[in-house]
Structures are given as structure tokens and as C-alpha cells.
Amino acid sequence: MTAIQEQGRPSVRLPQGTVVGITQHEDFEKPIQAFLGIPYALPPTGDRRFRPPVKIGTSSDVIDASRYGPAAPGKPLLRTGPKLEYSEDCLTVNVFRQIPEEGSDGRLLPVAVYVHGGAFNRGSASMHDTASMVGWSEQPFVAVSFNYRIGALGFLPSSLSAKEGALNLGLKDQRLLFEWVQENIELFGGDKNDVTLFGLSAGAHSIGHHMMRHNDENPGPFHRVIMESGAPTSRAVRAFDSELHEQQFRDFLSEAGCPSDLPSAEVFPFLRSLPLSVITKAQEIVFDRYNPSLRWAFQPVIDGEMILRRPIETWRSGNYYKVPIMTGFNGNEGSLYVNKQMSTNEQFIHFFRTLVPKLSDEDIATIATKLYPDPETSGDLTYKETRESPEIGPQYKRVEAAYGQYAYVAPARQTAEFASKSSPAPVFLYHWALPTTVIGGASHADNLRYETYTPGVRALSETQKEISGMLHAYVTSFICNKGNPDAIAGRLAKRPKWEPYQAGEQPKTMIFGKGIEELIGGPNTGKPAELVYDDWAQEQCRFWGDKVELTQQ
Numbered sequence: 397m398t399a400i401q402e403q404g405r406p407s408v409r410l411p412q413g414t415v416v417g418i419t420q421h422e423d424f425e426k427p428i429q430a431f432l433g434i435p436y437a438l439p440p441t442g443d444r445r446f447r448p449p450v451k452i453g454t455s456s457d458v459i460d461a462s463r464y465g466p467a468a469p470g471k472p473l474l475r476t477g478p479k480l481e482y483s484e485d486c487l488t489v490n491v492f493r494q495i496p497e498e499g500s501d502g503r504l505l506p507v508a509v510y511v512h513g514g515a516f517n518r519g520s521a522s523m524h525d526t527a528s529m530v531g532w533s534e535q536p537f538v539a540v541s542f543n544y545r546i547g548a549l550g551f552l553p554s555s556l557s558a559k560e561g562a563l564n565l566g567l568k569d570q571r572l573l574f575e576w577v578q579e580n581i582e583l584f585g586g587d588k589n590d591v592t593l594f595g596l597s598a599g600a601h602s603i604g605h606h607m608m609r610h611n612d613e614n615p616g617p618f619h620r621v622i623m624e625s626g627a628p629t630s631r632a633v634r635a636f637d638s639e640l641h642e643q644q645f646r647d648f649l650s651e652a653g654c655p656s657d658l659p660s661a662e663v664f665p666f667l668r669s670l671p672l673s674v675i676t677k678a679q680e681i682v683f684d685r686y687n688p689s690l691r692w693a694f695q696p697v698i699d700g701e702m703i704l705r706r707p708i709e710t711w712r713s714g715n716y717y718k719v720p721i722m723t724g725f726n727g728n729e730g731s732l733y734v735n736k737q738m739s740t741n742e743q744f745i746h747f748f749r750t751l752v753p754k755l756s757d758e759d760i761a762t763i764a765t766k767l768y769p770d771p772e773t774s775g776d777l778t779y780k781e782t783r784e785s786p787e788i789g790p791q792y793k794r795v796e797a798a799y800g801q802y803a804y805v806a807p808a809r810q811t812a813e814f815a816s817k818s819s820p821a822p823v824f825l826y827h828w829a830l831p832t833t834v835i836g837g838a839s840h841a842d843n844l845r846y847e848t849y850t851p852g853v854r855a856l857s858e859t860q861k862e863i864s865g866m867l868h869a870y871v872t873s874f875i876c877n878k879g880n881p882d883a884i885a886g887r888l889a890k891r892p893k894w895e896p897y898q899a900g901e902q903p904k905t906m907i908f909g910k911g912i913e914e915l916i917g918g919p920n921t922g923k924p925a926e927l928v929y930d931d932w933a934q935e936q937c938r939f940w941g942d943k944v945e946l947t948q949q
Contacts, residue, residue, distance in 0.1 A: 405462075408583050410434075413457035419495070423851045424531025431491040431584070433465035436576040437569065439485035440545060445668045446552070446562045449487060449572045464490060467520035469676045470546040471683060480520060484549065484672050487569060489542040489576060490521055491584050492530045504587035508875045509577060509618070510541040511570060513597030513626070513841070516695055517547050517683050525848040532849040532868060534884050535876040538586035540577055544569035546694070548679035553636040553697040554645035560664045563636050564702040570602055571702070574617045591618040592875045596844055600626025600723070604811070605696060605703050608710045610717035620720040620821075620879045622871065624847075625729060625840055627807035628707035631690075632947035636697040644682055644693040651678035689750045690733055690799065698948070706948040711814040718819035720879030722871070724826030724905075725808040727932075728837030730800030736835070739789035741770045747795060752802075754946040767936050768798045787835060801933050804840065806940035812897045813941075822896035824874070824881055827930050830863060830909025834916045838909070846908075847871050856915070863909050863924040866891050870906075892927045905930035 406429045407416045417431035437449040444450060465488030466481040493505070510526055512519045521541035530539045544550060550566030557563050578588045593603045600623035608628050610616035634641060650656075652674055654666055667675070682693050696703060710716050738744060745764055748755060755763075764770065771780035772790055779794035812825040828843045836842075845853045846860075849868040854861045866886060873884035881894045897903045904927050911922020 406431075410580055410583060411454045412452050413455040413459050415459045415461040417461045417491075420527055420531070422527070422531070424528065426494045426531055426533075426536075428492055428494050428527055428531045430527060431461040432463050433488045433490065434459060434461055435465075435487065436489045436542065436573050437487040440487060440549070440565075441484045443668060445484065445549065446557075446560065446565070446664055448561065448565060448568045451572060451575075464488075464520075464522045465543060467522070468543050468546045469549060469672060469679075470514065471518040471680060480522070482676075486543045486545065487573075488521075489540060489573060490526070491581075491586075492526050492539045492541075493585055494530060494533070494536040496536075496585070502585075504582060504590075505585055506537040506590045506592070506876045506878075507577065507581050507586040507588070508537055508539045508592045508594055509574065510539065511593060511595030511599035511602050512541065512543075513595060513599040514546065515692055516551050516566060516598045516601075517679075517692065519546065519598070524844065525850040528850045529848040529868065529872065533872040533876070534869070535872065537872070537876050538581060538584055540573075540581070540586075542570075542573045544573070547683070548648055548675060548694050551694040551696060552645065552648065553634075553638075553641040553695070553699075555637045555642065556660055556663060557645070558636050558699065559660075562664065563699040564696050567602060567605060567696055567702040570606065574606075578617045588617075589619070590878070592620045592622060593618045594622035594624070594722075594871070594875070595626070596624040596841055597626050600624050601628065601630050601696070604628030604630075604707070607719065608707055608716045609702060609704060611715050612718055614717075616717050618719070620874070621722075622874065623721065623723040623808070623811065624843065625725055625804050625808070627723065627811045629711070629810055629944050629948075630807040631692075631803045632695070633703065633707055634695075634697055634947065635949060636699050638697075638949065640691060641693075641695075641697065644686065647682045647685065648678055648693075651681045688735070689747070690803075691751060706945070708944045708948055711810070711818075714818040718815075718821050720821045720823075720874075721811065721815050721819075722824045722826070722874050722879075722881065723808050723811050724828060725805040726800075726828040726838045726840055726842060728796060728800060728831075729804035729840045730796040730798070731836045731839045733803075733840070734792070734795045734799050735789075736787055736792050737789040738791035738795050740791065741773065744768075744770070744791050744795055744798075748798070751799075752943070752946050754949070755943070759943065762939065763798065767939060768794050770794070783834060785835065797933075798936075800840075801936045802940045805933055806937040807944075809934075809937045810941050810944070812903070813899045816897050816899045816903070822879060824894055824906070825897040825903070826906045826908060827910075827932065828908050829922075830912055831916050831918075843867065843908070859912060859914060859920055859924065863912065866925045867908060870894060892925055895927060902929040904928065 466483035468486040769776040869886040877883035
């Protein structure tokens with residue numbers, strides 16, 4: 397390795413300068429070295445605002461890599477820990493590795509690149525406890541996390557944005573970061589030919605888009621992927637000039653104070669001249685305006701460059717990069733997002749008519765009567781709300797299930813189905829069923845803390861520690877052993893063998909935490925992890941899978 401020591405701190409010499417990191421012992425099994433806040437592109441400020449990222453040049457500077465760089469300007473994310481600093485100068489990368497043991501052979505290590513989530517409007521690299529994930533891994537690897545542009549600064553689709561070359565800038569930031577890893581990770585002891593991309597939610601959507609941008613004749617700069625609660629067909633992936641995005645663009649210009657009679661050629665120069673505070677306020681107002689309907693503003697779009705075509709077309713053609721995949725979903729994906737106070741069938745129907753306007757009357761009838769029958773008027777009590785809480789209305793359980801299966805569960809199952817049929821590489825599907833709160837259940841992103849074996853989860857109970865240890869071992873084994881989740885033994889208990897998903901009559905899924913209800917005051921009657929045929933929501937997922945085209949136009 398090329399690590400050196402400067403004033404007691406680990407350092408690595410890169411073409412862009414010498415980065416001086418820190419050593420972290422904390423509550424890890426093995427101490428790690430962390431190099432935080434390294435610039436990987438020029439600041440996207442001033443005239444570079446709303447333009448593709450620019451590769452950083454060579455330099456002899458010394459870079460203090462002792463703390464995370466600023467988060468990209470976006471909606472604040474509820475979190476514990478130090479208060480985040482936000483800045484438009486946000487394109488930085490973090491690298492973590494176990495301190496090499498004395499006498500190690502110096503071989504290059506597997507690399508994992510974490511792509512953070514947050515609906516493309518919030519989030520940062522520091523939301524993932526990557527240090528813990530690396531420090532507790534039984535096999536060493538090099539982990540990378542990074543920030544990319546989000547909100548309007550990263551995703552501002554419209555016809556005018558296309559002319560300006562300003563579409564999908566956040567995805568282009570990610571692409572440049574992957575190039576940075578290829579060019580520099582060996583200096584940290586990482587193997588550029590053994591790279592796993594992993595991420596949750598918007599991070600997983602992003603990874604899916606990168607996987608579909610490449611194919612076997614044009615392989616990407618990665619070799620396997622982990623897509624948690626996300627897929628290239630999740631939610632909506634519209635054309636850049638769809639009417640919804642054009643309206644959101646007009647709303648953004650209005651909120652930013654752009655004169656309505658300004659010639660189109662002067663719109664982006666005007667936006668580049670504005671204070672950042674004006675941009676962030678405008679993007680927050682517009683996002684919040686569409687948030688109740690969950691038709692989120694500032695999203696990736698089909699542009700012919702980063703997203704070549706409708707993702708469902710790519711799946712059907714089989715013309716994508718066929719690498720090993722680990723993917724899955726949580727049992728209550730919708731609980732974070734839908735209206736908890738929803739009380740009537742009319743509100744339920746209005747929600748889906750607004751969310752997916754191209755649904756036919758027959759589709760709406762299928763949703764409202766067959767797939768998710770009204771617990772107030774039908775004899776089917778599947779979605780009958782039994783939790784006594786002033787926080788939730790009688791339709792909450794119903795709409796939470798329907799939205800979660802539409803937006804996350806069906807797309808994850810679709811990934812497993814298509815990939816297992818068309819790719820020789822294995823696919824591993826999971827179902828995170830562990831409830832952590834009474835209202836949220838097994839909520840979206842709950843597994844994020846468990847995969848890193850973070851102290852806050854390990855301290856909950858021995859059972860929670862065991863589940864976390866199992867998930868951490870599966871994920872790190874997949875990273876360190878070329879897509880094999882079973883190679884690492886696991887330190888807490890023997891883990892069930894995770895067989896690849898095989899499309900057909902009874903494909904197997906790894907279920908985590910089903911029947912483990914101690915965190916919501918219930919019994920522990922299930923197993924931490926079990927490989928079974930999981931038929932939960934199969935009928936609903938087939939329906940939503942057949943409707944993907946309606947949100948990719």
C-alpha cells in the first residue's frame with residue numbers, strides 16, 4: 397500500500413494531493429483508517445452550477461481528510477449525531493479500510509461503494525455507518541461513500557434543461573465518482589477490478605440505472621450490486637419533458653423569482669446568478685407541494701444518456717449489465733410516506749388516481765375491491781386497522797400496504813424475476829420483516845442500521861444483535877467473496893444458506909425477523925433469518941408489475 401504517516405495520521409498521496417486521514421478505534425472489532433471529505437470533482441458552484449461535474453486536476457496540496465465534507469443542499473433529514481453542514485461545494489468522497497495487520501501480504505482488497513438514498517432530495521454519505529460496517533467485517537475490504545447533487549441542483553428535468561445539458565446531474569456525479577474509484581482506489585489498497593455498488597432507496601434506484609446503462613459488451617466500472625428497497629423500475633421514471641416535470645419546472649422558476657418574460661436562453665444564467673438560499677427555498681417549496689401526492693419533484697428522467705430508455709424495456713430486452721445481484725424489500729415500505737390520517741375509501745381512490753393518472757377505471761376497481769378491499773365496507777378484514785392510536789386513521793394500514801407494494805416491493809420482485817430469467821449471474825432476494833415500531837412496522841430503511849452492525853442496534857437486545865450480525869455477515873460476504881453471501885461464517889450463530897432466487901413456481905427468499913416482535917411489545921416466535929418460499933403480496937406485485945409502463949412515459 398502507499399499509506400504513509402504524517403504527524404501520527406495515515407496519509408495517501410493521490411494525483412490531486414496528499415490526503416491526511418484519521419485512525420478510528422471506537423467500538424470496532426478492528427481499528428480502521430478513514431479518509432473523509434476528499435474532493436472528487438471541482439465545486440459545482442458559480443458558472444458550474446447546473447452543469448455536468450468536472451474532474452478535479454492534479455495538485456500538490458495537502459487535504460485534511462479528518463471530517464466529512466458538507467452535504468448537498470436538500471431537505472433536512474431527521475437524524476442523530478452532529479449537525480450537518482450544507483454547501484453547494486459538496487462533491488466529496490470518503491474511504492474506509494481496516495488497518496492492515498502486521499505481516500499481511502499487501503494484496504488488493506475488494507471495494508464497496510455506497511450510494512446514499514433520500515428520494516433524490518435529501519440525505520448524505522454520513523447517514524450510513526460505513527466505519528462500523530468495515531470495522532466489524534470478518535474479511536477486510538475498502539469501503540467508499542460520497543455525496544452527489546440532489547434536489548433541483550442535481551435533478552431539474554424539463555425541455556429547457558435538456559437543451560442546457562442539465563439533466564440527471566446527480567447521476568453524472570455518481571458516474572464521475574465511479575471513475576475516481578477506478579483511478580485512485582488502488583492507492584488505498586483497493587482492487588478496482590472487484591467493486592460492489594450498494595445502496596438503499598434512491599441509492600438503489602441509481603444503481604439500477606447504472607446497471608442498465610451498461611451491458612455485457614460495455615461493462616460498467618463495477619462487478620456486482622446490492623439494491624435495497626429500490627430498483628430501476630421503482631416509482632416513476634418519466635421522460636424529461638413529461639407534463640408533470642414541465643409543470644414542476646415552471647413552479648420552480650416561479651418560486652425562484654425568474655421573470656416570466658425572460659427569454660429561454662437567459663433562464664439558466666439567471667438561475668446561476670441566484671444566491672444558494674433562493675435555490676434551496678424554491679426547491680423545498682416545490683418538493684413539499686407535490687409530496688402529499690407522492691409525485692416527487694426533482695427525479696431522474698429518461699434522457700437517452702444516463703437513462704437510455706424506459707427501464708422496463710431494458711429488462712424485457714435483456715440488454716443490461718448482468719452481474720450478481722442482492723436485492724429486497726421491507727414489509728412496510730409505505731409507512732413513512734402515506735397520509736397516516738386517511739379515513740375514507742374516497743380518499744384512498746383519489747390518492748391512486750392522482751399518483752398514477754393513467755390507471756383505468758377497471759384498474760382502480762381492481763385495486764380498491766380485489767387487491768386492497770376496503771376494511772370499512774367489505775367482509776375482508778385484511779387491512780382492518782386494529783392499532784388504537786390517534787396518529788392513524790382507518791385507511792392507513794390499507795394505503796400503506798398498497799403504496800409500499802407499488803413503489804418498492806413489486807419493483808424489487810421484478811428485479812429478481814427478470815434477472816434470474818435472463819442472467820447467468822445469481823440473484824439473492826430478501827424480505828425484511830422485522831417490526832421496529834408499532835406504527836411504522838418493518839419500515840422503509842429500517843435495515844440500514846442493521847447491515848452496518850452499528851452499536852445502537854447491537855445494544856437493543858441479544859436478538860436484535862443476532863439479526864444485525866447475520867445481515868452484516870451476508871452483505872460483507874457478498875462484497876468480499878465475489879457475490880457469495882455464505883462465505884463468511886458469522887460470529888453469532890450459524891446462518892441459513894442463502895440460495896439464489898430462481899423464477900418459477902416457488903422461488904426462495906431470505907426473510908429477516910418475521911415473528912420477532914420484541915421491539916413493539918410482542919413475543920419472539922420467529923427466526924432471525926429463514927430461507928423460504930415467500931408468497932406475501934405476490935398477487936398485488938404481479939398487478940403493479942404489469943402497470944410499470946404507466947409511470948415510464
